[in-house]
Amino acid sequence: MEVLKIATAGSVDDGKSTLIGRLLYDTKSLTSDKLEAIEKKSQQLGYDYLDFSLATDGLVAEREQGITIDVAHIYFSTMTKSYIIADTPGHVEYTRNMVTGASTSQAAIVLIDARKGVIEQTNRHFFINNLLRIKNVIVAINKMDLVNFDEGIYNEIKADFEKLMSKREYQDQKITFIPVSALKGDNVVHSSENTPWYDGQTLLEHLESLDTQDIYNTGTPRFPVQYVIRPKTADFHDFRGYAGKVYGGELSVGDSVVILPSQQASKIKNIHFYDQEVQTASRRSSVVISLEDDVNISRGDMIVKANDLPKIEKQFTATISWMDTQNLTAGTKYVVQHGVNKVLAKVDIIHHKINPDYSGIQEGVDALGMNDIATVSFKLNKPIFYDPFKEHRTNGSFILIDTKSNSTVGAGFIQ
């Protein structure tokens, strides 16, 4: 079964919850007790329709406030794919949550209220999805029922959005526009008679058509060692295997490899998945690799192909998304977690803040606050083995951990 993770973005009341609820309902993913709860609640609230947004609304605190405050995960499946929606809130302050939700997604849905068109928030939603290099973005122009399914309005919004697209950094991102009514169900799962002028796919058809081999950004193979397996049992007395996940490309038995940081060379002797031996470890699979030579390898080391080394540096510059209530300042130390590798890092220079709405940059800043996005240089106490984020989505990203609170306080994309 293929799995597709989707991030959603939209401003409050654009209809995000309704759209997700509609997807669940029309794919018959709502169970009868959940549907009953929604019917009951809708009735209590005096609605003459089913409020599908009730299918996704989470915690008590939120019910009181009436807005989503964190990333919630919603699951549904069709015959061909399992879908995981990371529902991220649309409120201005929550850049942090949007970055989080988008970091694990291969597709994103950006919602626009057809009555409002492209607003400042839309810029932000698009900016973040582009920053995170999400391969497929679907722009769902919602509430078409409130504008009489007017083709002209749809085209105007599309043209406005296309102006934004010219400013994006990741130009290869695929953008698809779909006119929908989440409330009434037009073009969500079933194609609508109200939009005869639209001959594209419905939202679900489009999601179904995405090729999961293609949705992951590819690069060169990187194998960060997570754990060393040494059974020391009678049957496997001399077995020494390196457990980890393959990122970016694939590795095969016989490949010449180099181990970082020691730079020792060896060859892949076997690849195991549980009790089976395989010839090739495909992208994103969790395997165990044994090498021809007896080399000293521990967690945090990286196995790479001999002809394709990453950068090995004690400093780097990155775009970071700051997520903590305490400011980031120059000179402060944090732990950089790059994959499974942790190093101590010092903030060297804050170059500038980037306005996440394509309105430019701010120079001369000496601190970053929650939800800021900025270009920052770091110095490390030992080297890491990275690729620029634009070449390798996994090996080019990291998180920042506060040395006192242990909390995750930021995410970064290495330039």
Added chain:
Amino acid sequence: MKDTSQINPLENEAIYIMREVAAQFEKPVLLFSGGKDSITLVRLAQKAFYPAKIPFPLMHIDTGHNFPETIAFRDRLVAELDLELIVRNVQDSINEGKVKEESGKYASRNVLQTTTLLDAIEEFKFDACIGGARRDEEKARAKERIFSVRDDFGQWDERNQRPELFDMLNGEIEMGQNVRVFPISNWTELDVWSYIEKEKIEIPSIYFAHTRATFLRDGLIWSADDDVVYREDDEQVEERMVRFRTVGDMSCTAAVLSEASDISTVVQEIRTSTISERGARIDDKRSEAAMEKRKQQGYF
């Protein structure tokens, strides 16, 4: 198998998480209930460390209200895989006066487990507890992290959760804190069942259709086989063909009518079924916010 491209992405993710636990923590434990989710976790842990043994023990918080089939199954599994099993009993917490047994129609030991669990974590100084919770089970779980930090009192602060980005898991904690880890967070009930089928994993017999003495209450079917479930005199016992979709505490786990007597018919039934799994568990129906409250108090 020539390459690993056909491996379920959810399985790859869970194996990755298991290995992160073993690498990042000093004293992890796998919370084992005897249910299908925790049995699936055991298989995933086996796969993560093969050919080495699973490098952490299992722990069962025994409510004393388990289906006998579950306990027999547990002991067999542990013996076969040569695992270490720790059992801590809710009955002991009751005897020691730490918790008070509920009484009446909806009496259950489900809530009481929390105290026994927290005491055991303290006793063994566990810093990571692997659990089988899934985000699709319940609304409040939808926001649960894969590494979920609990404070000294086992409490979950849902407002102050660490963001989780990419697949990087931050297991840094202070003394006294511990992390609940949920490797199958992203699995649905159907994913678990399909996996059990594909992997030919053995599960306790009560998951399959069997005839059982039962009675009806609130539209749900309850076991009348043992004395665990409180039954009023006018609640009539009748033999029914049933199976259980979860195997928690007997006193709050209802059965469903079913003819599905093997794994493939169960998977078929789940695929077409329309009652969500927790719909058959009375403890969540008590109030809409029930799960959330229990989680804040340190429940799995």
